[in-house]
Amino acid sequence: MNPGDTLFDAEYRVRRADLAAYAKASGDTNPIHLDDAAAKAAGLPGVIAHGMYTMGLAARALEDWAGDADRIRDFTARFAKTVPVPPGDEGAAVSVAGTVRKVRDDGSIEVNLTVTCGEDKVLAPARAVVRPS
Amino acid sequence: MLNLAYVGRSLLATAPVEVTRESIAAFRAALGDTDPGRQDVAPPTFLVSLTLPAASSLADDPDFGLDYSRVLHREQRFEPVRPVRAGDRLSAELIVDSIKSVAGNDILTLRGKVSAQDGPVGTAWTTLFVAGSAS
Numbered sequence: 188m189n190p191g192d193t194l195f196d197a198e199y200r201v202r203r204a205d206l207a208a209y210a211k212a213s214g215d216t217n218p219i220h221l222d223d224a225a226a227k228a229a230g231l232p233g234v235i236a237h238g239m240y241t242m243g244l245a246a247r248a249l250e251d252w253a254g255d256a257d258r259i260r261d262f263t264a265r266f267a268k269t270v271p272v273p274p275g276d277e278g279a280a281v282s283v284a285g286t287v288r289k290v291r292d293d294g295s296i297e298v299n300l301t302v303t304c305g306e307d308k309v310l311a312p313a314r315a316v317v318r319p320s
Numbered sequence: 321m322l323n324l325a326y327v328g329r330s331l332l333a334t335a336p337v338e339v340t341r342e343s344i345a346a347f348r349a350a351l352g353d354t355d356p357g358r359q360d361v362a363p364p365t366f367l368v369s370l371t372l373p374a375a376s377s378l379a380d381d382p383d384f385g386l387d388y389s390r391v392l393h394r395e396q397r398f399e400p401v402r403p404v405r406a407g408d409r410l411s412a413e414l415i416v417d418s419i420k421s422v423a424g425n426d427i428l429t430l431r432g433k434v435s436a437q438d439g440p441v442g443t444a445w446t447t448l449f450v451a452g453s454a455s
Contacts (some may be wrong), residue, residue: 199352209350212343214373238393239372243351243365250363256403259364263397 194285194298195252199244201236201270202278209240231269238266241281241309245300248283253317260295264313270304279304294319322385322426322450326416331381333413334374336437341406343369362404367444368396370412371432375446378414378430386428386450394427395447401440408436417445424452 203221210216215237218225223233242264250256272279281304288297300313345359347366379388404410417429432444 205350205352208346212346212350213369215368239365239368239396240351242396243363246363246365247351247353250358256358256361256363259400261397261399262364263395265395266393 188287188290188296190287190289192287194287194296195248196282196284197248197251198280198282199247200278200280201240201244201272202276203234203272203274205278206234206236206240206272209237209243213237213239215239232271234272234274236270236272236279236281238264238310241266241270241302241304242313244281245283245302245310245313245315248285249298249300249315249317252285253320255320258317258320260316260318262315264300264302264310266309267311268304268307268309270309281309288314291316321421321452322419322428323383324419326384327419329416331378331384331414331416332374334370334411336409336411337370339404339406339408339410344404344406360406364398364400364403364442366404367398367400367412367432367434367442368446370410370434371414371430371444371446374412374414374432375430375448387453390451390453392449392451393446394449395445397445398442399445400442402442404434404436404441408441410434410436410441426450426452 284301285298288299296317298315302310344362379386413433415431417431420427428448430446
């Protein structure tokens with residue numbers, strides 16, 4: 188395993204019903220993630236995904252690859268751009284790619300995450316440390 | 321403007337909440353993950369279900385000066401000690417790590433230490449951009 192190697196590349200679809208379910212499950216009920224009028228009042232073009240929703244998708248891709256949530260250590264992201272979620276079944280597409288940043292002496296892997304929606308890098312930078320299994 | 325005297329203070333500790341298999345499954349299902357093999361174990365981002373509602377409740381303290389309607393979530397970091405599992409009784413302590421003023425806006429970093437009945441399960445750092453009242 189070398190720096191730059193691709194570890195995984197996943198694509199997810201986010202619909203407004205998912206954001207409503209996430210709001211309920213996470214307790215983050217900010218209306219800009221649920222209601223166009225509230226989003227517009229906050230200066231946004233429409234409903235956007237919770238930053239933590241997108242980071243949750245990145246965690247899902249990491250966990251699918253690592254095989255065990257217990258291997259994930261020090262997971263960090265900056266919310267660089269929003270993920271607009273239009274109404275309907277199409278929703279928005281978010282892709283999550285993981286590459287090797289560095290392999291530490293103890294075998295832990297530093298992973299660079301590239302999380303995009305369309306042309307936008309929505310989490311940047313985003314990184315995690317995955318300990319050996 | 322936030323009250324700079326709060327830097328370093330521990331602001332609140334939430335009452336213990338029991339994590340159920342249902343609450344983990346609902347969190348995972350919202351993210352499209354319905355794998356039946358992992359519904360007893362929460363993903364690392366589950367910690368925000370304790371720390372973000374606690375952060376928003378800081379707006380109830382008028383001396384702190386946090387207007388949550390001006391808040392944007394800017395950065396998030398997790399340092400898990402172990403995964404949260406069904407049956408854990410979790411509570412969170414929130415500490416004001418830093419407040420930086422940039423062009424009339426505040427950058428607030430909160431450290432949420434989450435513990436279960438047997439000790440710490442992880443730390444979640446939340447950085448919020450708080451738009452100044454003049455903007």
